[in-house]
Amino acid sequence: MQIVNGSIITPDAVLTDHTLVIEGRTIQAIVPSESAPADPLVIDARGLWIAPGFIDVHVHGSDNHDTMDATPEAIHGMGRFFARHGVTGYFPTTMSAPAEAIARAIENVAACPQPEDGAQHLGVHVEGPYLSKDFPGAQPPDVLRLPDPGEYAQWFESGVVKLITIAPELHDALGLIDEGINRRIEFAIGHSGASYEQVLKAADHGVRQATHTFNGMLGLHHRNPGTLGGVLTDDRIYAQIIGDGIHTHPAMVKLLVRAKGTGRTILITDAIRATGLPDGDYDLGGQPVTVRDGVCRIANGSLAGSTATLDGVLRNVMHFAGLTLPEAIPMATSVPAKAMHLAGKKGALQPGADADLVLLDDDVQVHLTMVGGRVVYQADNP
Numbered sequence: 341m342q343i344v345n346g347s348i349i350t351p352d353a354v355l356t357d358h359t360l361v362i363e364g365r366t367i368q369a370i371v372p373s374e375s376a377p378a379d380p381l382v383i384d385a386r387g388l389w390i391a392p393g394f395i396d397v398h399v400h401g402s403d404n405h406d407t408m409d410a411t412p413e414a415i416h417g418m419g420r421f422f423a424r425h426g427v428t429g430y431f432p433t434t435m436s437a438p439a440e441a442i443a444r445a446i447e448n449v450a451a452c453p454q455p456e457d458g459a460q461h462l463g464v465h466v467e468g469p470y471l472s473k474d475f476p477g478a479q480p481p482d483v484l485r486l487p488d489p490g491e492y493a494q495w496f497e498s499g500v501v502k503l504i505t506i507a508p509e510l511h512d513a514l515g516l517i518d519e520g521i522n523r524r525i526e527f528a529i530g531h532s533g534a535s536y537e538q539v540l541k542a543a544d545h546g547v548r549q550a551t552h553t554f555n556g557m558l559g560l561h562h563r564n565p566g567t568l569g570g571v572l573t574d575d576r577i578y579a580q581i582i583g584d585g586i587h588t589h590p591a592m593v594k595l596l597v598r599a600k601g602t603g604r605t606i607l608i609t610d611a612i613r614a615t616g617l618p619d620g621d622y623d624l625g626g627q628p629v630t631v632r633d634g635v636c637r638i639a640n641g642s643l644a645g646s647t648a649t650l651d652g653v654l655r656n657v658m659h660f661a662g663l664t665l666p667e668a669i670p671m672a673t674s675v676p677a678k679a680m681h682l683a684g685k686k687g688a689l690q691p692g693a694d695a696d697l698v699l700l701d702d703d704v705q706v707h708l709t710m711v712g713g714r715v716v717y718q719a720d721n722p
C-alpha cells in the first residue's frame with residue numbers, strides 16, 4: 341500500500357513529493373514519488389499532513405467505558421473511540437482503588453487481544469494508589485496507601501504494567517521504584533508533595549516522568565521550588581500535561597513547553613468515561629462525577645479528569661504555545677514513544693516502524709487513522 345501527495349512529517353523533515361510505502365504492518369520506505377514502485381493500493385492524501393499516530397500515556401476512559409470496568413468491551417470501546425481522534429496507541433490508566441479492583445483491571449488488559457478496528461493498548465498505566473493524601477485530586481483519599489510489596493509484585497508479574505504514577509516521598513516508594521526500573525517499568529511523579537530534593541532523588545533512582553504536571557503536586561515557590569520546581573528544571577524528567585485549557589491556564593502550558601522543550605513534554609488527555617458523551621452525572625473509578633460544559637468535577641469541586649481528546653489537545657497546545665503542527669506533533673507521538681521505550685517501533689514515520697499514522701488537515705481534524713497498516717477510521721465528512 342502507498343500513501344501519496346501528502347506532507348509527510350518524519351523525525352528530520354517534512355517531505356512533500358514523497359510516497360510512504362507500507363508493507364503489511366510496517367512502513368517499508370519513504371521515497372521520492374517519481375521513484376515509487378507501482379502499487380494498486382493507493383491512499384491519496386492531497387492537501388493533508390501524514391503524521392505518526394498519537395500515543396496517550398494517561399487516559400482512564402471514553403465513550404462510557406473506563407479502564408476500571410475491567411471488561412474486554414471497555415478496552416475495545418475505548419480503542420475504537422480514540423482512533424477517531426488520531427490515537428493509534430494508548431495506556432489504559434487505572435484509578436486508586438482496593439487492591440482487587442486494580443488487579444482485575446490489569447488482568448483484563450493483559451487478557452485483551454488488540455482490536456481490529458481501533459487503537460492498540462500498549463500496556464497499563466497504574467495511577468495510584470501509592471499517592472499523597474495531601475494531593476488526592478479526584479483519587480478517592482480513603483484508598484490511598486503506602487507501597488505494598490505483596491500488591492505490586494502482582495503488577496510486575498502481569499507483564500502489562502508499563503507505567504506507575506507514585507508519590508516518591510512515601511515510605512518505601514524508592515524501593516518499589518528500584519524494583520520496577522529493573523523490570524523496565526517507567527515511573528511518574530504525581531499526586532505528590534515531594535520537595536525539590538526528593539524529586540531529584542527520585543530521578544536518581546530512575547523516575548523519568550511527571551504525571552499531569554501542575555495538577556496534583558506541590559507548586560512553585562521561589563525559595564522552595566517544590567515538586568513542580570524539580571519537574572520543571574530536571575532535564576531527565578518528561579512532563580505530562582493535560583492540554584485542555586481547563587486543568588491549567590494556557591499560559592502555564594506555554595511556560596511548560598518553554599521550560600521542558602517539545603522534546604520533554606508529553607501531551608495527555610487524562611480523559612474519563614464521559615468523554616464523547618453529553619454533560620451529566622458519571623462515575624470515575626466508582627466516585628460520582630458531574631460534567632458541566634465538558635468540565636468534570638467530584639462533589640468537593642476538584643477537577644476529575646477531562647473530556648478532552650488528543651487531537652483537540654494538540655490543536656490547543658499549538659495555539660497556547662505558538663507552535664506549528666510539525667513543531668508540536670512530537671509531544672503527542674515520538675516523545676511519549678521514547679519515554680515508554682517504544683522508539684523505533686512507534687511514534688515516528690520511518691522505515692521499520694509500525695504503520696501507525698494519521699492524516700490531518702491544517703485544523704488538526706482527523707481524516708484517517710491507520711493502525712499496523714490497517715485503516716481503522718475514515719472520516720465521512722471531515
Ligand SMILES: [Zn+2]
Nearest residue numbers: 467477552556
Ligand atoms: Zn491524576
